[in-house]
Amino acid sequence: MPSSNKLALRELTQMGILLAGAIALRLIENTLSYLMPLPGAHLGLANCITIIVLYLYGPKKAFLFLTARIILVGLLFTGLLTPGFLIGLGGALFSFLIMALGSSLAVLSPVGIGLLGAFFHNVGQILVAMILMHTTALLSYLPVLILLGIPTGFFTGFLAKLFLDRLRSYWENK
Amino acid sequence: MKHFFTSVMIISSLLITGCFFQQKEYSDTRFLMDTLIKITVYGQDKKALETATTEAFKVFKQIADATDSYEGHLEDDLYALNAKAGKGPFKVNPTLLDLLTKTEAFHHKQINLALGKVIAIWQAHGKTKTVPSKEEIQTALTTAKPDAFTINEVDGTVTLAPNASLDLGAVAKGYGVEAAANELKKHPEVEAALVNGGGNIKVIGTKKDGKPWRIGIQDPRDNQKLLGTLALTANMAVATSGDYQRYYEVNGVRYHHIIDPATGFPARGTISATAVTTSAYVADYYSTLLFVLPKEEAIKLVESTDDLEAVIKDDQGNIYISPGLKDKFSLAK
Amino acid sequence: MRKADYLVLVALVLIAALGYGLLALRGNSSNKILIIKHDNAIVERIALKGVQAETKLSIPVKDGTIKIRYDKNGAWVESSPCPDKICVHQGKITKPGETAACVPEKVLLAIEEPAKEAEHDAIIK
Numbered sequence: 001m002p003s004s005n006k007l008a009l010r011e012l013t014q015m016g017i018l019l020a021g022a023i024a025l026r027l028i029e030n031t032l033s034y035l036m037p038l039p040g041a042h043l044g045l046a047n048c049i050t051i052i053v054l055y056l057y058g059p060k061k062a063f064l065f066l067t068a069r070i071i072l073v074g075l076l077f078t079g080l081l082t083p084g085f086l087i088g089l090g091g092a093l094f095s096f097l098i099m100a101l102g103s104s105l106a107v108l109s110p111v112g113i114g115l116l117g118a119f120f121h122n123v124g125q126i127l128v129a130m131i132l133m134h135t136t137a138l139l140s141y142l143p144v145l146i147l148l149g150i151p152t153g154f155f156t157g158f159l160a161k162l163f164l165d166r167l168r169s170y171w172e173n174k
Numbered sequence: 175m176k177h178f179f180t181s182v183m184i185i186s187s188l189l190i191t192g193c194f195f196q197q198k199e200y201s202d203t204r205f206l207m208d209t210l211i212k213i214t215v216y217g218q219d220k221k222a223l224e225t226a227t228t229e230a231f232k233v234f235k236q237i238a239d240a241t242d243s244y245e246g247h248l249e250d251d252l253y254a255l256n257a258k259a260g261k262g263p264f265k266v267n268p269t270l271l272d273l274l275t276k277t278e279a280f281h282h283k284q285i286n287l288a289l290g291k292v293i294a295i296w297q298a299h300g301k302t303k304t305v306p307s308k309e310e311i312q313t314a315l316t317t318a319k320p321d322a323f324t325i326n327e328v329d330g331t332v333t334l335a336p337n338a339s340l341d342l343g344a345v346a347k348g349y350g351v352e353a354a355a356n357e358l359k360k361h362p363e364v365e366a367a368l369v370n371g372g373g374n375i376k377v378i379g380t381k382k383d384g385k386p387w388r389i390g391i392q393d394p395r396d397n398q399k400l401l402g403t404l405a406l407t408a409n410m411a412v413a414t415s416g417d418y419q420r421y422y423e424v425n426g427v428r429y430h431h432i433i434d435p436a437t438g439f440p441a442r443g444t445i446s447a448t449a450v451t452t453s454a455y456v457a458d459y460y461s462t463l464l465f466v467l468p469k470e471e472a473i474k475l476v477e478s479t480d481d482l483e484a485v486i487k488d489d490q491g492n493i494y495i496s497p498g499l500k501d502k503f504s505l506a507k
Numbered sequence: 508m509r510k511a512d513y514l515v516l517v518a519l520v521l522i523a524a525l526g527y528g529l530l531a532l533r534g535n536s537s538n539k540i541l542i543i544k545h546d547n548a549i550v551e552r553i554a555l556k557g558v559q560a561e562t563k564l565s566i567p568v569k570d571g572t573i574k575i576r577y578d579k580n581g582a583w584v585e586s587s588p589c590p591d592k593i594c595v596h597q598g599k600i601t602k603p604g605e606t607a608a609c610v611p612e613k614v615l616l617a618i619e620e621p622a623k624e625a626e627h628d629a630i631i632k
Contacts, residue, residue: 107511109512112509112512112515142526146523150519150520205613373631373632387628387629400630414631
């Protein structure tokens with residue numbers, strides 16, 4: 001529940017914890033990275049956290065969160081400005097844009113946002129890869145990634161919703 | 175609601191598993207036995223597939239070396255044996271012994287492994303595009319009588335009569351393909367494979383999609399077209415012998431490479447004979463046999479032999495398809 | 508979950524299915540690859556689609572040099588030091604699966620397609 005545009009200390013602490021969670025999820029994804037067709041392509045499990053932040057703090061602060069996450073991942077895993085970094089960046093930015101728009105429309109629950117997020121995450125990744133490699137041949141990866149994106153998007157959205165619902169009922173019962 | 179969630183989760187987990195465990199394909203082509211041999215293997219681990227294929231080619235090469243009548247490779251190969259004609263028993267390579275013994279066990283006079291001298295004459299004339307005389311052929315045929323060679327399985331020796339010369343072209347490729355396929359079977363990471371060696375094909379296992387192997391048989395008179403398509407299930411072999419594979423023409427008459435032992439000249443009447451059976455070696459043997467036999471006898475043989483089906487096209491354009499292939503073979507349009 | 512979520516789910520599944528369908532259809536021979544092997548090692552792997560003009564390629568072999576030419580449709584052996592010149596007589600190979608080989612010099616030209624949409628697993632010749 002965004003209070004103001006300024007970051008309260010409590011919010012900062014909370015986001016810090018969530019950021020750690022996102023990095024942990026990314027670590028888990030990395031163990032599966034050899035299965036991916038592109039360098040830096042990943043399932044997008046950390047999106048779950050992004051959705052939570054989006055709903056809790058609003059798009060502006062969530063964007064800040066995302067930036068922090070991207071830089072951290074770049075420093076820890078892919079290296080800054082490497083192709084893997086750029087591919088992940090493209091996916092993350094594109095999906096964030098759509099998710100922010102989607103959540104502001106208030107038609108979808110976090111599950112729908114998660115699905116959209118995963119879909120556009122993959123589309124973003126492929127688009128960046130195609131620009132980097134000057135070829136449209138990579139489009140053939142899209143159906144597989146979209147198919148993978150459906151369950152991951154569903155899971156991330158579902159988990160985010162679960163988390164948010166629990167949090168809401170916690171605050172309501174306090 | 176709960177059911178929807180559960181089914182979505184189950185379905186998506188299955189989908190994910192399916193995407194991650196996709197069957198991979200690996201293939202390699204090499205020159206062996208004077209032709210192109212292509213091995214295609216399917217499995218999960220690409221490195222293991224490569225290893226299995228390399229091992230299979232090793233086995234094939236060993237057989238190619240042992241059965242090569244044109245060049246020597248080993249001390250006890252066919253080339254060495256032919257050089258010892260008329261010089262008593264010669265201890266041969268176990269592979270060679272096995273192939274000779276197996277083939278002799280068939281007892282069909284239309285397959286004669288001692289046609290080496292006759293084949294040499296045809297090859298020489300092929301270079302000059304001439305036709306050998308009947309006398310030349312008759313003289314060579316005297317070296318191809320049934321007593322041209324004897325096998326002693328106990329000692330592992332073969333005795334060649336003087337001037338006799340063995341040529342294993344009728345069965346060596348099929349034998350090699352079968353051995354290569356058996357080598358692949360020893361590697362559990364190979365889930366399915368297709369070995370294709372110059373007119374001899376063996377398939378093992380089934381592909382991930384469960385569909386049968388689709389093997390096209392080339393049209394004997396148009397290499398851009400097919401005679402038809404065979405649908406093979408796991409562990410089957412098919413071999414084709416034809417007058418269009420190696421030949422030369424003189425005055426409009428085609429002289430091809432499959433010699434009828436009775437005449438010493440290329441067999442006439444059939445232009446393409448395809449045999450379908452379990453072993454690639456047996457398929458190679460029968461494809462040659464069915465090609466040489468007169469059509470009626472060939473048909474009788476096929477229909478009275480277990481585990482043997484065939485497609486035979488004669489020089490009149492008639493196509494015989496054995497009853498067992500009713501659901502497995504479809505003619506090209 | 509709201510109704511709109513279901514809509515998104517269904518839409519995504521449809522898009523994925525459409526993608527697969529298009530992919531299956533697209534697997535035609537516009538992406539031909541020319542493979543040249545010498546002595547069982549791949550010496551060249553050329554995507555023919557990107558080839559603008561006719562290109563020459565020479566491979567040193569044991570008896571001399573084999574000259575190969577290719578364009579965006581296929582490839583052929585222009586000259587070879589081998590005695591029979593079967594490879595030269597083979598002519599131009601254009602279709603995936605076609606090969607031209609110079610057996611004495613152990614050189615193989617083959618056209619392959621990256622997406623295996625071939626109707627047959629093998630052709631027996």
